[in-house]
Amino acid sequence: MRKLGTVLMLIPFLLFCALDVGAVEKEERKWQDESIYYIMVDRFMNANRDNDYEVDTDDPDAYHGGDLQGIIEQLDYINEMGFTTIELSPIMSNQEMGYHGNWVDDFMAVEEHYGTIDDAKQLVEEAHDRDIKVIFDFNVNFTGDKHPWLEEDEKTDWFNDIDENQEPVEELNIDNPEVQQYLFDVAEFWIDETGVNGFRLEPGKNVSQEFWSGFNDHVKSIDKDFFVLGDVENEDPTSVADYESTGIDSFVNYSFHESLMNAFKSVDGSLGPLYDVWEQNEQLYENPMALGNFIDNQDQQRFTRTAVEHGGNPITRWKLALTHMFTSPGIPMMYYGTEIPLDGGQAPENRRMMDFKGGDEELNQRIEKLTSMRDEFPALTRGSYQELYNEDGLAVFKREYEEQTMVIAINNASATRTADISDLPDNQQMRGLLEDGVVRQSDDGVYKLGMERELADVFVVEDDQGYNWLFIGFVGGVLFLFVTAITWMSIKSKRASNLKGDK
Known part of the structure; x- marks a missing residue:
């Protein structure tokens, strides 16, 4: 016996050996190959109790204790999920109650609640040891309303006049050459001191293309591979795309966010707009493959709340939405806590403290599979993107790269849907990577795909293995x-x- x-016990091993993985040989990574895990530093993990002054976890507008050491201690957790990059909310020194990082009072210091510059350097080093890149959020055109510069007469022209009814910030005069040079120096400081790989710029509407271009040129003169991600909210895509001429590598894709939320917030939502956004981006941007795709962020109501409000199972809704985000052209950017999934309305309720004990295993497995597939199959990060079918809540997309073909099928309907897929090579099979099914070509030359309600799968197209x-x-x-x-x-x-x- x-x-x-x-x-x-040998059966699983032999079964694994019998399958053809079919992955394309590894190439040098591009930013579009990355997957980003976004962290609000104050709300992630409290590891250093020595910097917990003015912490009140019952007040959503106060510091909750998260720090850089907490992120360091959770790098393995992030690595195990399969993310290749982390992005941090602003870590520059902020005035009182500036837990979100937007009320800067010193551009060249780490916020004391988060730690020290040595902690920031250690975080980047340890992330790099795990082949994880690091991006810092960088607010380039405003400070807190108590910044010391406001008391200096010689810096009066460093600021613009703004509406007093806005939040406690003051807008910098980016047209001032002295301000521009200072911000260039700030960027150089953080790159030299920490070795960070990129910045996400939140410049607002009053920043000229000339500044963007100069800033981009400066950081790339320090590190030619440095990544600059532009975040321009509430602007039409055509206006955002105009900034691509400045040399900035990528932009946050708000159009993707809006189409995805509308499609997946409820069962039976139309998936038609999903491909419309891609076609629009393909026309507007020189490199649409590098756009930053997101579902949640620090300024939006959590998708978990939206799904529940529309009567859906949040886990099911998340699995569909995440499958689309991770398999669409662009860089997937996942907000911390999605894997729980955290609940929350508008800010600051959407910035709750991370709960590492409350993770959902089913959702975690989906995220790990999706990140693994992006790493294994370049067609999901570099391949062409074509819509094969989109009717009655079922959408089927094809991605091709060199000799590799992938098919993504998402059924957002409340009933089983079927589709005849003909735009695939003959004598092949579609092997599901999420649900483990196999679809073979029928005698009439089509692939008859059936998808149960609220189900998504990613197929690799390969030689028909038969039985x-x-x-x-x-x-x-x-x-x-x-x-x-x-x-x-x-x-x-x-x-x-x-x-x-x-x-």
């Missing part, structure tokens, strides 16, 4: 031996029992 058990009769015969033989052994042992046990009875 011990030998029989050993043979049975592996050798392996099936092997498994059948093992099972036959197992049943025979059990039967023989049962008969032997009964005989022994009868002999004892006769005595």
